[in-house]
Amino acid sequence: xxxxCCASSWYETLLTDYAWPLLVALFAALAGLxxxxxxxxxxxxxxxxxxxxxxxxxxxYPDYFTSRRPAPQGLPDSLSYGGDAFDVTLxxxxxxxxxxxxxxxxxxxxxxxxxxxxxxxxxxxQLDSSYTANDDGSAVLxxxxxxxxxxxxxxxxxxxxxxxxxxxxxxKWVMIGNGQLGDQPIAAAAQxxxxxxxxxxxxxxxxxxxxxxxxxxxxxxxxxxTPSGSGSGSGSGTSGQDxxxxxxxxxxxxxxxxxxxxxxxxxxxx
Numbered sequence: 209x210x211x212x213c214c215a216s217s218w219y220e221t222l223l224t225d226y227a228w229p230l231l232v233a234l235f236a237a238l239a240g241l242x243x244x245x246x247x248x249x250x251x252x253x254x255x256x257x258x259x260x261x262x263x264x265x266x267x268x269y270p271d272y273f274t275s276r277r278p279a280p281q282g283l284p285d286s287l288s289y290g291g292d293a294f295d296v297t298l299x300x301x302x303x304x305x306x307x308x309x310x311x312x313x314x315x316x317x318x319x320x321x322x323x324x325x326x327x328x329x330x331x332x333x334q335l336d337s338s339y340t341a342n343d344d345g346s347a348v349l350x351x352x353x354x355x356x357x358x359x360x361x362x363x364x365x366x367x368x369x370x371x372x373x374x375x376x377x378x379x380k381w382v383m384i385g386n387g388q389l390g391d392q393p394i395a396a397a398a399q400x401x402x403x404x405x406x407x408x409x410x411x412x413x414x415x416x417x418x419x420x421x422x423x424x425x426x427x428x429x430x431x432x433x434t435p436s437g438s439g440s441g442s443g444s445g446t447s448g449q450d451x452x453x454x455x456x457x458x459x460x461x462x463x464x465x466x467x468x469x470x471x472x473x474x475x476x477x478x
């Protein structure tokens with residue numbers, strides 16, 4: 209039986225010459241699976257990641273890069289939660305044909321930060337808007353502030369785009385709220401004027417996903433610890449079902465945790 213010093217030397221040799229290189233190779237292979245994709249102010253999509261010791265970057269240019277991009281005037285530097293609307297001016301070249309105003313929207317994009325298969329903090333919010341078409345082909349967009357609920361879009365920087373008939377402007381970085389964590393100043397949402405001129409009254413305005421982000425009472429109600437509708441009798445007979453589904457969800461969550469732990473243990477056992 210070898211002495212302690214020999215055993216220690218043998219163990220170190222095994223770890224240094226065999227186990228450690230294998231672990232490095234394994235983690236290098238796993239790192240090659242990581243990809244990061246993010247939107248840019250130019251409205252292109254950029255992605256990158258490590259692969260076999262190299263870091264590759266790919267850029268995707270959508271077809272609107274061959275089109276004239278809108279150049280809106282009057283974009284603000286910051287947006288508040290509710291409050292007065294603001295006006296954005298589009299030239300006749302920005303608008304193109306007047307019917308494009310029915311398919312014009314103002315959006316906020318927060319690229320977030322990504323790793324593995326998740327993008328943390330990514331948000332897309334369409335702001336409520338209407339328009340006034342001018343006789344010379346230009347137009348003025350009347351745009352609402354961010355919905356008065358910070359839960360929809362947390363304070364901080366975001367990219368502001370004006371999209372005319374599917375072609376976005378170059379994004380402008382704006383600050384949402386006061387740019388700090390904590391309580392935010394909140395005001396009532398402004399009432400926008402009705403759209404006039406151009407296709408107004410003739411073509412319905414394409415509101416995109418505005419149904420999910422518009423400043424309605426259901427969306428912008430201040431979060432409360434008390435569930436809405438509590439104490440009413442409309443939900444009678446459903447609490448047992450809700451409790452059962454909650455218990456089933458909890459069991460499923462614990463099953464996932466146990467399986468994940470078992471997988472990690474099996475990985476390190478190899």
